[in-house]
C-alpha cells in the first residue's frame with residue numbers, strides 16, 4: 001500500500017506473476033545483481049512477489065519476495081529498488097506491504113546486504129547471525145573412509161524422504177519450494193543411512209553460466225555435510241558458492257581449505273519473535289539467500 005512518505009505518482013504495490021519474469025530479471029540487472037532467471041522463475045511460481053511498476057513505463061520500480069513456511073513463519077528475498085528510484089520510500093513501502101501480508105504475529109527472516117540493513121533496522125528487524133558466501137573452484141580432497149551411510153544422487157522416489165528430513169531440520173514444511181527442486185537443481189545428493197534412512201541432502205543449482213550454488217545443505221553433522229558438498233562439487237565445472245555461518249566451527253574452514261574463499265557477507269535478520277523450531281544445527285546452508 002502507498003505510504004505517506006512515498007511519492008504519490010507511484011502506483012500501488014501489486015502481486016507479480018510468472019508473466020513478470022523479464023521485468024524482475026531487468027530489475028536485478030539494474031542493481032548490478034546476476035539476472036538469475038531460473039531463480040526468479042522459481043520464486044514467481046512458489047512464493048509471493050510484490051512489485052511497484054515504474055511510473056516512467058520502464059519496467060519495475062521495485063520488488064520483494066515473500067515465502068511463507070508456516071502461518072507464523074516466512075522469509076524475504078530479492079528486495080530491490082531500481083537505482084533511479086532509490087531513497088524515495090519504495091523499499092520501505094514494499095517491506096511494509098510484505099510484513100502486513102505475512103501477518104502481525106509472524107516471524108520474518110532475511111539475509112541483509114549492507115545496503116538493505118539500515119532500512120530493515122528502521123522497520124524493527126534484529127540481527128540473528130552472520131552469513132558469508134564462500135566462492136571458488138572446489139578442490140577435491142581425501143575422502144574419509146568408513147563413515148556410516150552412502151552418499152548418492154537422488155531420484156524422484158527420494159523426494160518424500162528428503163521432505164521429511166528437511167521438515168525435521170527446518171521445523172516447518174518447505175515442500176512448496178523443495179518440491180520444485182528436481183526441475184530447478186542440476187543435481188540433488190542424499191546421505192542414505194541403512195539404519196536411519198535419508199538423514200541429509202543437498203542440491204546444486206546454477207545461478208549463472210559460471211557459478212553453481214550448493215544449497216540447501218541439511219545434514220546430521222558436519223562430516224555428513226562435507227560428504228554431501230564434496231559429492232556435488234565433484235561434478236561441477238563452474239565455480240561453487242556455499243553460504244555458511246562463519247562463526248560456526250568446521251565447515252567454513254573446510255570449504256576454505258578446498259578452494260572456496262570468503263566473498264560477500266550478509267547479516268541474517270528477523271522481524272518478530274525467534275521461536276525455536278526444528279533442529280537448527282542440521283541446517284548448514286540455505287536453499288538460497290532469497291529463501292531460507
Ligand SMILES: CC(C)(COP(=O)(O)OP(=O)(O)OC[C@H]1O[C@@H](n2cnc3c(N)ncnc32)[C@H](O)[C@@H]1OP(=O)(O)O)[C@@H](O)C(=O)NCCC(=O)NCCS
Pocket residue numbers: 031078079080081082085086087088089090091092093111112113114115116117118119120122
Ligand atoms: C536497499 C534498497 C532496497 C532500499 O530501497 P529504497 O527505496 O532506496 O529505500 P527507502 O527509500 O524506502 O529507504 C527507507 C529508509 O531506509 C534507510 N535507508 C535506505 N537506504 C539506505 C542507505 N543506502 N543508507 C542509509 N540508509 C538507508 C533510510 O532510513 C531511509 O529513509 P530516508 O531516505 O528517509 O533516510 C535499495 O537501496 C536497493 O535496491 N539496493 C540494492 C539491492 C540490495 O542490496 N537490496 C537489499 C537486499 S537484502
